[in-house]
Amino acid sequence: MSEAAATPPASLDFIREMIAADLAAGRNDGKVVTRFPPEPNGYLHIGHAKSICLNFGLAQEHAPNSRCHLRFDDTNPTKEEVEYVDSIMADVKWLGFDWGEHLFYASDYFEKLYSFAEQLITKGLAYVDDQTHEEMRANRGTLTSPGTRSAGADRSVKENLDLFRRMRKGEFKEGEKVLRAKIDMASPNMNLRDPALYRILHAHHHRTGDAWCIYPMYDYAHPLSDALESITHSLCTLEFEHHRPLYEWLISNVDGLPGAPYQREFARLNLTYTVMSKRKLLRLVKDDLVNGWDDPRMPTISGMRRRGITAASIRSFCKTIGLTKFNSLTEIALLEHSIREDLNKISHRAYGVLRPIKVVITNYPEDQVEHFEAPNHPEDPAAGTRQVPLCREIYIESDDFMEFPSDGFHRLKPGGEVRLKFAFCIICQEIIKDEAGNIVELRCTYDDATRHGKKPEGRTKPKGIIHWVSARHAVDAAVRLYDRLFTVETPDADAGEDGDFAQFLNPASCETITNAKLEPSLKEAAPGTHWQFERVAYFYADPIDSKPGAPVFNRTVTLKDGWVKK
RNA sequence: UGCCUCAUGGUGUAAUGGUAACACAGCAGAUUCUGAAUCUGUUAUUCAAGGUUCGAAUCCUUGUGAGGCAACCA
Numbered sequence: 001m002s003e004a005a006a007t008p009p010a011s012l013d014f015i016r017e018m019i020a021a022d023l024a025a026g027r028n029d030g031k032v033v034t035r036f037p038p039e040p041n042g043y044l045h046i047g048h049a050k051s052i053c054l055n056f057g058l059a060q061e062h063a064p065n066s067r068c069h070l071r072f073d074d075t076n077p078t079k080e081e082v083e084y085v086d087s088i089m090a091d092v093k094w095l096g097f098d099w100g101e102h103l104f105y106a107s108d109y110f111e112k113l114y115s116f117a118e119q120l121i122t123k124g125l126a127y128v129d130d131q132t133h134e135e136m137r138a139n140r141g142t143l144t145s146p147g148t149r150s151a152g153a154d155r156s157v158k159e160n161l162d163l164f165r166r167m168r169k170g171e172f173k174e175g176e177k178v179l180r181a182k183i184d185m186a187s188p189n190m191n192l193r194d195p196a197l198y199r200i201l202h203a204h205h206h207r208t209g210d211a212w213c214i215y216p217m218y219d220y221a222h223p224l225s226d227a228l229e230s231i232t233h234s235l236c237t238l239e240f241e242h243h244r245p246l247y248e249w250l251i252s253n254v255d256g257l258p259g260a261p262y263q264r265e266f267a268r269l270n271l272t273y274t275v276m277s278k279r280k281l282l283r284l285v286k287d288d289l290v291n292g293w294d295d296p297r298m299p300t301i302s303g304m305r306r307r308g309i310t311a312a313s314i315r316s317f318c319k320t321i322g323l324t325k326f327n328s329l330t331e332i333a334l335l336e337h338s339i340r341e342d343l344n345k346i347s348h349r350a351y352g353v354l355r356p357i358k359v360v361i362t363n364y365p366e367d368q369v370e371h372f373e374a375p376n377h378p379e380d381p382a383a384g385t386r387q388v389p390l391c392r393e394i395y396i397e398s399d400d401f402m403e404f405p406s407d408g409f410h411r412l413k414p415g416g417e418v419r420l421k422f423a424f425c426i427i428c429q430e431i432i433k434d435e436a437g438n439i440v441e442l443r444c445t446y447d448d449a450t451r452h453g454k455k456p457e458g459r460t461k462p463k464g465i466i467h468w469v470s471a472r473h474a475v476d477a478a479v480r481l482y483d484r485l486f487t488v489e490t491p492d493a494d495a496g497e498d499g500d501f502a503q504f505l506n507p508a509s510c511e512t513i514t515n516a517k518l519e520p521s522l523k524e525a526a527p528g529t530h531w532q533f534e535r536v537a538y539f540y541a542d543p544i545d546s547k548p549g550a551p552v553f554n555r556t557v558t559l560k561d562g563w564v565k566k
Numbered sequence: 567u568g569c570c571u572c573a574u575g576g577u578g579u580a581a582u583g584g585u586a587a588c589a590c591a592g593c594a595g596a597u598u599c600u601g602a603a604u605c606u607g608u609u610a611u612u613c614a615a616g617g618u619u620c621g622a623a624u625c626c627u628u629g630u631g632a633g634g635c636a637a638c639c640a
Contacts, residue, residue: 011580039640076639140636143569143579147636165587178638190636199638242635267572267633278640285611320589322579324572327633331577334590344603379603410601423600453599465599535600561611563601 002097003083010259015264017378019058019233022401027233029273032066033259035231036092036099037222039073040084040206043293043300045270046314046335053318054235054266056097070099074107077205082098085206087293088425091301097310102229106221107207113216114168116224117179117197121160125253127153129162129180136178139185140193146186147193153182167200167548170213171479174200179214183249189245195219223247223261230259231480237268238325269321273484275491275501285447289502290485296554297509299483302383306533307482308530308540308545308556312542313342322456332484335396339369339557343530343538346378348383351421351467352520352533352553356395358471359442364392369472372422386521390423393471397536400466401442408563412442418464422532425462441529479539479553481511516553525551535559 006317012020019032034055038048043462059068070092074080092099108456120126123558129152141147155163166398167177179198197220223246226234234247240263247263261341270276274301284298286322293300296307317338319328350376369391377383396412405413412418417427449456482507488494491501518533525531527546530551531539539553544553 013579015593017582037640073640079639100621129638136638139634142568143636175638180638182569188635193636196638215638217638236570239634240640242569265571272577320578323581327577328578331591334578337590338571340602349600377601378598391590408601419574419599423599461599463601465601467600532600532602535602559600559602 001313004035004386014325015054015233015235015266015323015541016058016061018264019062022105023062026038029125030065031063031232033069033230033232034066034225034230034235035069035071035104037071037073037225038088039076040081040088041076041079042282043087043302045276045278045281045298046271046274046299046304046317047276047299048091049095049301049314050318050321051237051267052092052233053099054323056092056099057234064268067102068097069102069104069231071104071106071225073222073225073231074105074205074207075204075216075242077201077215080206082206087302090105091305094311094316095301097481097511104223104229105207106216107205108227109221110208110212110216112228113221114317115223116213116331117160117216117220118255119254120181120197121164121179122157122263123366124182126162126179126181127155128167128177129153129194130177133175136196141185141217142188143190149185149194153180155195156379164198166197168212169215170202172200176200176203181220181246181249183246187418189242191219191242195246199414219243219246220250220456223263223346224254224257226261227251227254227257227259227261228505231261234257234263235262236263238265238267238327263293265268265325266323267327269323270327270428270561271299271335272329272332272489273486273491274332275486277492279491280501281532282362283502287502289505291514293339296480296482301392304333306540306544307554308343308538309339310342310530311347311564315336316342338559340538340560343532343556347530347532347538348387349374349378349534349564350522350525351388352468352477352479352522352531353395353397353469353474354481354513354533354536355398355516356469356515357398357401357439357442359396359426359444360467361392361394361446362429363445367449368392369470374422388416388519388521389470389473390420390468391472392468394420394466394468395474396420396442398439400464401439402437411466412444412464416464416468418461419450419453419462420446420468423451423468424448428464439504467536469517471517473520475520476514477518477522477551477553478545479513479516479524480542481513481557482511483511485509488562522551523549525553530556532559 036055056068059066139148178196180194183192185193198214200523201215294306295300371387373385400411419425426444426446432441453460486504487506488504491504495501525541527541527543529541537558538556542552
C-alpha cells in the first residue's frame with residue numbers, strides 16, 4: 001500500500017468532517033468502522049473504486065483503531081453468483097486494499113435477522129400482508145397522494161407471528177405473503193409507506209443453499225447488518241438518501257443491536273464517454289458487444305486492469321475527484337491524466353512502429369549491423385540501458401513522413417532531415433511508389449557525423465526526432481489500439497428513456513494491428529508489464545493472450561500530442 | 567403537480583461570515599535525442615433576484631435549473 005493512499009486529502013470533504021467531529025466528541029471509542037457492501041451480481045467498476053477508496057481509505061487514515069469490512073449484500077439469490085463474489089474480492093485486493101479478518105456476508109445474519117423480524121412483529125411494528133403485488137402498489141398511493149393500509153395490518157401479533165413462521169416453513173408460494181414494517185402509509189417519503197421487509201423466494205442461494213425460502217430486503221438487512229458488525233459510518237450513494245429514515249427507524253426500533261451506525265450519502269461517479277450501471281454493463285457482456293467483463297474497453301476494474309491501467313492511478317484519480325453531494329460529470333481526461341502520471345514513472349521505454357513504412361539507408365553498408373545504447377527510462381538512470389540494433393533497412397512510423405508536409409510539420413519530408421533517435425540523422429532522397437501510387441519505400445542517406453546527438457559545425461539541428469526499428473531485427477506483434485467505447489459524452493442521457501445506449505457504441509473502439517514492428521527486446525516482454533513505445537503510447541503486455549516470445553500489447557492510453565496539425 | 571437533495575471557470579474540487587484558490591483541459595513560452603515528461607506564464611468561476619451584515623460563494627427568503635423517490639431489486 002502506498003503512503004499516498006493512506007493520506008487524507010489536504011482539505012476535508014463533508015464525510016471526513018463529520019467523522020472528525022465524531023472523533024472529537026469521543027463517539028465510538030475513537031474508532032471508525034466502515035464497510036464496502038457490494039451485491040455479488042456483477043463486476044466492480046470505477047464507480048465502485050470511488051466507494052472502495054473512501055471506505056478502506058478512511059480505515060487506513062484512522063489506523064490502527066479502525067477497520068473496513070468487506071460485506072457481500074447477498075439478499076437476493078436470484079441475481080447473485082459465486083463468480084461475482086470471487087471477482088469482487090480479487091478486484092478489491094488488486095486495488096490495494098485489505099479487509100483482513102473482516103469478510104462478511106449478509107446471508108450469515110439470516111437467522112439473526114429473522115429473529116429481529118419476530119421482535120418487530122411482537123412489538124406490533126411489522127405485519128404479514130397478503131395483498132398481491134398489484135394491490136400493494138395501488139394502495140401505496142402516489143407521490144402526491146397518501147396510501148391506504150392493508151386490512152391485514154390489523155391482525156393480532158399472534159396471528160402475524162404464526163403467518164411469518166409459516167412463511168419461513170415454506171407454506172406459501174412466492175408473492176402470496178410479504179412481511180411489512182408498520183410505519184406510515186401517508187408519509188411523503190414513499191420508503192416509509194409500510195416497506196416490505198421479507199419476501200418469499202423459493203430460490204437456491206449461493207451460500208445458504210435451500211435453507212431459506214424467505215429473504216430479507218436490502219432496506220431491512222442493510223442497517224441491521226451494519227449494526228451487527230458495529231459499523232460506525234455507513235456510506236452509500238445519493239439514491240439511498242430517502243432510505244435513510246427507514247435505516248434510522250430500524251436501528252432505533254430493533255433491540256439488542258451491538259452498534260448504532262448512521263448512514264450518509266455521497267454522489268456517485270459519472271464519467272464522460274462511459275456507462276456505469278451494472279445493468280448496462282451486463283448487457284454489453286451478454287450481448288457480446290464487448291469481450292467479457294474484463295474487456296479493456298470496459299470501465300470495470302478487471303477491464304481497466306487488463307488495459308494496463310494501474311491500481312495506483314485509479315487510487316490517485318479517486319483522490320482528485322473528491323467527495324461531494326453534487327451530481328457531477330467527470331471528464332475522462334482527468335482519469336487519463338492520473339494514468340499517464342503513473343505510467344510515465346513506471347514504464348520502461350522501447351521502440352514500436354505501429355504502421356510501418358520501410359526506409360532504405362542507401363549509403364549504409366548492406367551487411368553492417370550496429371547497436372545503439374538507449375536508456376530504458378529518460379528520468380531514471382537506475383532503469384538501465386539496452387542495445388538497439390540497426391541495419392541498412394529500417395521501419396519508421398508512416399505518420400512520421402509527409403510527402404506534402406503541412407505547416408509546422410518537422411518530421412521526415414522529401415529532401416528533409418530527421419534524427420533517428422539515439423542513432424544518427426537521415427535525409428529523404430527519394431520516394432518509391434507502387435503502381436497504385438502508394439508509398440512503399442523511402443530512400444534516405446545518413447550522415448555519419450551526426451551520431452549520438454552530434455551536430456556538425458554550421459549545420460542546423462533537425463527539429464524532428466523519430467523512433468525506428470531495424471527491419472532485419474524487427475519482431476512482428478499484435479497490438480490492440482483501444483479507444484473510448486462510446487462516441488458521445490453521455491450515452492445514457494442521449495439515449496433517453498426509451499432509447500438504446502448501444503446505438504452510441506464506437507465502432508472504432510478496438511483496432512487490432514497484427515504486423516506492428518517492434519524492437520527485438522520487446523519479444524521477451526513479460527505478460528503484465530507496462531511499456532511506453534516512445535512517441536506513441538503506453539502499452540501493456542496482455543497477461544492472457546501473450547505467449548512466450550509472442551507478446552500481445554494493449555494500448556492503455558496515448559501520449560499527449562501537443563502538435564496540432566495546421 | 568408532492569417530498570428530499572444539490573448548484574463555484576470548459577471539467578472536477580477548495581475557500582466553513584473577512585483577498586474566490588488548486589488540479590485537469592486550453593493557450594503561450596522555456597527546455598528536451600519522445601511534438602512526451604519537466605518548468606514558467608496565461609485565459610476563464612460564485613444560477614437569479616431580494617434580504618441580514620461593516621463585510622456574503624458561505625446565513626435567510628423567493629425563484630430558476632439539475633438529480634432522486636411510488637420493486638416482493640440493491
